[in-house]
Amino acid sequence: MTTGFNPLNAKQLAAFNDLTKDLSKEQAIWLHGFFEGRLSNTDLTGFKSNSFGVEQTDPILNLTILYGSETGNSQELAEKLAEKAFNKNIAAKVINMYDYNIDNLKDEENIAIIVSTHGEGDPPDMAEEFHKSITKKNVPGLSHLTYSVLALGDKSYKQFCKTGEDIDEAIKNLGGFRVTPIVKCDVDYELTADIWMNNLLLNLVPLESGGETDVQTVKESNEYTKQNPYLATVLEKAKITGNDSDKEVYHLELSLEESGLKYESGDAVGIYTVNPEPLVEQIIEHTGYDPEYHILLGDEEYSFYEALMHHLEITVLTYDIVKKYFEKTKNTELEKLIKNQKKLDEYLYGNDLLDILEDFPYDWNPEDLVEILRRLPARLYSISSSQDNVGEKVHATVSVVRYERKNRLRNGACSSYLADNIKVGDKVPVFIDKNPSFKLPKEDTKIIMVGAGTGVAPYRSFLQQLEINGKKGGTWLFYGDRRFNSDFLYQVEWQKWLKSNHLEKMDVAFSRDQEEKVYVQHKLLENQKEVFRWLEEGAHFYLCGDMKYMAKDVNKSLLEIVKTQGGISQKKAEEYLKNLKREKRFQQDIY
Numbered sequence: 001m002t003t004g005f006n007p008l009n010a011k012q013l014a015a016f017n018d019l020t021k022d023l024s025k026e027q028a029i030w031l032h033g034f035f036e037g038r039l040s041n042t043d044l045t046g047f048k049s050n051s052f053g054v055e056q057t058d059p060i061l062n063l064t065i066l067y068g069s070e071t072g073n074s075q076e077l078a079e080k081l082a083e084k085a086f087n088k089n090i091a092a093k094v095i096n097m098y099d100y101n102i103d104n105l106k107d108e109e110n111i112a113i114i115v116s117t118h119g120e121g122d123p124p125d126m127a128e129e130f131h132k133s134i135t136k137k138n139v140p141g142l143s144h145l146t147y148s149v150l151a152l153g154d155k156s157y158k159q160f161c162k163t164g165e166d167i168d169e170a171i172k173n174l175g176g177f178r179v180t181p182i183v184k185c186d187v188d189y190e191l192t193a194d195i196w197m198n199n200l201l202l203n204l205v206p207l208e209s210g211g212e213t214d215v216q217t218v219k220e221s222n223e224y225t226k227q228n229p230y231l232a233t234v235l236e237k238a239k240i241t242g243n244d245s246d247k248e249v250y251h252l253e254l255s256l257e258e259s260g261l262k263y264e265s266g267d268a269v270g271i272y273t274v275n276p277e278p279l280v281e282q283i284i285e286h287t288g289y290d291p292e293y294h295i296l297l298g299d300e301e302y303s304f305y306e307a308l309m310h311h312l313e314i315t316v317l318t319y320d321i322v323k324k325y326f327e328k329t330k331n332t333e334l335e336k337l338i339k340n341q342k343k344l345d346e347y348l349y350g351n352d353l354l355d356i357l358e359d360f361p362y363d364w365n366p367e368d369l370v371e372i373l374r375r376l377p378a379r380l381y382s383i384s385s386s387q388d389n390v391g392e393k394v395h396a397t398v399s400v401v402r403y404e405r406k407n408r409l410r411n412g413a414c415s416s417y418l419a420d421n422i423k424v425g426d427k428v429p430v431f432i433d434k435n436p437s438f439k440l441p442k443e444d445t446k447i448i449m450v451g452a453g454t455g456v457a458p459y460r461s462f463l464q465q466l467e468i469n470g471k472k473g474g475t476w477l478f479y480g481d482r483r484f485n486s487d488f489l490y491q492v493e494w495q496k497w498l499k500s501n502h503l504e505k506m507d508v509a510f511s512r513d514q515e516e517k518v519y520v521q522h523k524l525l526e527n528q529k530e531v532f533r534w535l536e537e538g539a540h541f542y543l544c545g546d547m548k549y550m551a552k553d554v555n556k557s558l559l560e561i562v563k564t565q566g567g568i569s570q571k572k573a574e575e576y577l578k579n580l581k582r583e584k585r586f587q588q589d590i591y
């Protein structure tokens with residue numbers, strides 16, 4: 001380099017040359033997008049599509065942004081991409097996959113797809129048809145089409161970002177031109193998504209086209225977000241399961257005073273946590289590393305202890321960690337485990353970092369070990385209050401994860417931290433996680449709410465809101481838990497609402513109060529005639545709580561109800577439920 005101005009010092013220059021000398025074109029493009037994202041501070045909060053205050057000339061090209069979202073993240077990103085596109089003078093339209101007629105692909109020039117994966121590697125409901133048509137090639141050739149896919153997911157799931165991958169591959173097979181490679185995002189998706197957006201737009205609009213019209217006035221924002229959480233004071237904390245319960249559930253009230261944070265019934269609160277200290281100490285003891293040994297996580301330097309305590313996930317093993325563990329160790333026993341899907345699933349449920357270190361010994365160095373771990377993500381809790389009722393506060397209902405394995409007591413990172421370490425007056429970092437797909441109906445119509453355990457939390461929020469709205473009647477709660485005496489969460493409040501008719505009907509299933517297990521799905525079936533009548537009268541159906549068992553069983557029962565009571569075939573009943581989802585009359589908040 002011989003330019004007069006050189007902003008890098010000798011050490012940085014050497015590192016820069018070292019990094020850039022073997023870069024592939026793809027890597028260079030990625031870095032370009034990365035730096036552009038950093039420079040623009042990535043935060044366009046406050047800009048709405050119609051309020052950029054920028055004079056637009058004729059758009060230089062069109063971009064259709066399709067999203068498939070279950071809990072709102074992809075939708076939010078799609079809207080953000082549209083804003084960025086607008087700033088580059090691209091005519092962008094955002095469409096959810098429900099509303100998109102796939103035949104229109106033949107008329108598109110450029111499409112951006114943002115889609116999450118749900119269930120066990122399934123498309124979100126709104127992406128189901130699109131995913132099915134495109135993967136079954138029920139569309140004509142797409143060789144005229146330029147596209148890119150942003151896939152949202154969570155590396156703790158076996159089929160990480162599967163829907164995005166399927167769609168990306170399918171469009172490629174139909175002849176589409178991938179303008180930038182698919183990007184797959186883990187739970188902390190914001191920065192990665194931003195880089196993908198910048199790269200996509202850079203590649204759609206070549207620099208020399210003069211299409212750069214970036215807004216200069218990126219607003220300084222002191223808004224509290226997932227990246228900039230608010231330190232909320234704990235105002236109340238009460239254990240709401242009885243002493244003889246085998247579960248521990250806490251009701252928490254947090255202050256949002258002066259944070260400006262707003263939420264609606266159906267949203268979740270995200271809480272950042274620290275890891276259980278005994279586990280951190282046991283890992284340090286097992287590895288024999290100096291807890292003060294300094295390591296880099298991204299740009300930041302931490303002691304090994306700090307990294308384990310505050311920044312890395314150690315209580316949960318994911319597919320991704322096990323895969324990376326094997327890539328490094330080449331342990332043949334681990335290889336056998338990875339090849340046996342069922343055994344691997346069993347291993348992942350309930351084992352932590354210390355287990356894998358003990359079970360598959362390897363002479364790790366601290367840098368390599370932290371490299372395979374992911375950042376400690378916030379945990380989400382369905383909000384159990386209505387902001388119109390509680391003002392600048394938010395309530396959450398937290399079930400504590402505790403279990404014993406190999407003579408070691410295991411504590412869920414966040415739930416046990418809230419239960420054991422946090423007291424009234426302490427502060428916890430929080431943000432609001434919007435969920436536009438779990439919302440009370442706008443119109444005055446009946447609602448059926450089904451939830452088990454903490455799955456009942458959002459319905460407390462719903463009822464607080466409905467009471468404020470003055471709605472009486474037309475509300476039905478199916479609630480399930482283990483035992484009437486010790487596990488009936490918020491019992492007094494439901495009774496109050498039953499008395500005032502804000503809650504018209506309530507059916508409960510306490511699974512362990514009798515020989516035979518009774519669950520909410522059984523209660524639905526018992527009441528099938530009336531449930532179907534409510535649905536036919538336009539009722540909205542809500543389902544919240546456990547994904548693995550309850551949600552599946554309730555879906556099955558509902559199908560059965562529609563089939564039997566509607567006197568229709570299995571196929572027609574499936575179509576009926578699909579339509580309910582399409583019309584946003586069947587909404588799920590399952591985890």
Ligand SMILES: Cc1cc2nc3c(=O)[nH]c(=O)nc-3n(C[C@H](O)[C@H](O)[C@H](O)COP(=O)(O)OP(=O)(O)OC[C@H]3O[C@@H](n4cnc5c(N)ncnc54)[C@H](O)[C@@H]3O)c2cc1C
Nearest residue numbers: 315349350379380381382397398399412413414415454591
């Ligand atoms: C949209 C959404 C809403 C949610 N709402 C709520 C809510 O309202 N209330 C609520 O309590 N939670 C809710 N959750 C779950 C919550 O986010 C956390 O996942 C939960 O609190 C556990 O987190 P943790 O950090 O305590 O445990 P972690 O440290 O994450 O440990 C969990 C791990 O422990 C293991 N494990 C758990 N139980 C057992 C067991 N019995 N035997 C063996 N292994 C086990 C499993 O491997 C599991 O992955 C919600 C999740 C989502 C995505």
Ligand SMILES: Cc1cc2nc3c(=O)[nH]c(=O)nc-3n(C[C@H](O)[C@H](O)[C@H](O)COP(=O)(O)O)c2cc1C
Nearest residue numbers: 069070071072073074116119121153154157160161
């Ligand atoms: C019940 C549930 C199941 C999920 N299943 C998967 C999965 O199989 N694979 C995956 O990569 N991510 C999975 N995820 C993670 C979501 O894809 C991730 O949270 C994403 O950010 C959601 O985006 P959305 O709000 O646009 O739907 C799951 C999330 C939930 C709550």
